[in-house]
Amino acid sequence: MLVQFLAAVGVLALLTLVxxxxxAVVTKRAVTSGWQDxxxxxxxxxxxxxxxxxxxxxxxxxVLAASATAYTVVKLAGAAYLVFLGIQALRHSRRVREQxxxxxxxxxxxxxxxxxLVSNVFNPKIAVFYTGLLPTLAPTGLAPHTGMALLVxxxxxxxxxxxxxxxxxxxxARAFFQKPAVRRAxxxxxxxxxxxxxxxxxxxxx
Numbered sequence: 001m002l003v004q005f006l007a008a009v010g011v012l013a014l015l016t017l018v019x020x021x022x023x024a025v026v027t028k029r030a031v032t033s034g035w036q037d038x039x040x041x042x043x044x045x046x047x048x049x050x051x052x053x054x055x056x057x058x059x060x061x062x063v064l065a066a067s068a069t070a071y072t073v074v075k076l077a078g079a080a081y082l083v084f085l086g087i088q089a090l091r092h093s094r095r096v097r098e099q100x101x102x103x104x105x106x107x108x109x110x111x112x113x114x115x116x117l118v119s120n121v122f123n124p125k126i127a128v129f130y131t132g133l134l135p136t137l138a139p140t141g142l143a144p145h146t147g148m149a150l151l152v153x154x155x156x157x158x159x160x161x162x163x164x165x166x167x168x169x170x171x172x173a174r175a176f177f178q179k180p181a182v183r184r185a186x187x188x189x190x191x192x193x194x195x196x197x198x199x200x201x202x203x204x205x206x
Contacts, residue, residue, distance in 0.1 A: 001141035008137035009154060015129075016158045021082050021197040025119045026163050028089055028190045029112050030170045031177045037112040038167035044116025046160045051117075052126045053152030056134070057145055061127040071124050075201055078122030082198030085119070089191030093184045123201070 022045050030038030055061040063070065120126065130152070138147030176182060 001139045004141075005139045008139070008151060009158075011133075011137060012151065012155045013158055016155065016162050021119055021123070021194060021201075022116070022159075022163065023166070024190050024193045024197065025085065025115060026167060027170065027186070028085070028194075029115065030167045031174065031183070031186055032092075033112065034174070035167050035171035038170065039164055040112040041116035042160055042163040042167060044111075044113040044118075045120045045163065046116075046156045047113075048117050048120025048123075049126065049156040049159060050152065051121055052130055053149065053156070055127070056130040056152070057148060062131045071127075074122055074124040074127075075204075078119075078124065079198040079202035081118055081122055082194050082201060085115070086191045086194030086196075086198060089187045089194060093187030093191065125201070125204070 026038055026041050026045070029041040052061060130148075134148055134151050135144070137151055138144060139150075140147075142150065170177070177186060
């Protein structure tokens, strides 16, 4: 069981390291508002994973993954939210030109925790991942629900550590990111990435 458990943790770690919309959202918050807001965004994302974990254990995520209509509704809502965040970033990049060197950027609107939570909860791929992959990774020596719950907690912890460490690394270089030209470029990049992820989410199938 130990070997199977370590293999499952390895798979979850690799999946956690793959860049996605969560990282783009965290980057935007951390660079614009500082590491505290960045960590709050990570907290929202982690909470979203835990919510998906509870839904999976309750069987609701499986219903979502199996229902084309429910999947499409959540998918389009999540895609629209990511595109909205991307447009916000692109609009902000235009305002940066008018700011003086060293001036603090405008803080993003809304709670950073809620931003992270919504971006994750409206990602139906998590439901597919939890219902399709986690059961195959759960250690056979544990009861199915216990093994699944353990893997969800590990995935949430890995995500919190990885994105939290990423936020702190960004904080070390925040002086560089505060330069207007760099801020403008970052806003354009993150805005484009978020819109790209939104379009990808909208067009992908379960």
